[in-house]
Amino acid sequence: MGGISIWQLLIIALIIVLLFGTKKLRSLGGDLGSAVKGFKKAIGDEELTVKKDNTEADADFEQKTLSKEEQQSEDPVQKSQKDKEQV
Template sequence: MGGISIWQLLIIAVIVVLLFGTKKLRNMGGDLGSAVKGFKKAMGDDEEKHADKTDKDADFQQKSLDESAEPSKSDKTRNDKEQV
């Protein structure tokens, strides 16, 4: 009663084809398809970049615990001179 029937959709489709022509409709469909593909690719690239950023904590290399716990000999000498 309130919905659109198949016959009404067919009449609308025929009117659209008569107004725009099949060639222009085909071009619009291709443009729309390439736009959707580009959007999906951009979203996929964005997710990959986001995943790469979460894997790293910082841009510098981490030191091992042995390197950070034992200061080098020159550091000990320098610290002694500063304290005197």
């Protein structure tokens, strides 16, 4: 029905081996493999540099917490005055 069977693929592979020879096909396969490895390495290196850039750009802040006593002792008036001073 128009599909390629396993026998047709084997005949095509045999013709390719006869035309190019095993040495040429082996070197072609090696070149193709090294190209794929180089491409994957380049993609991985690019992702690492992007991650480094993102972490270096982040600001470093210290997190401060108020104790329960400090939170309860603040008057609403004092709090509003502090807010006005910060603006």
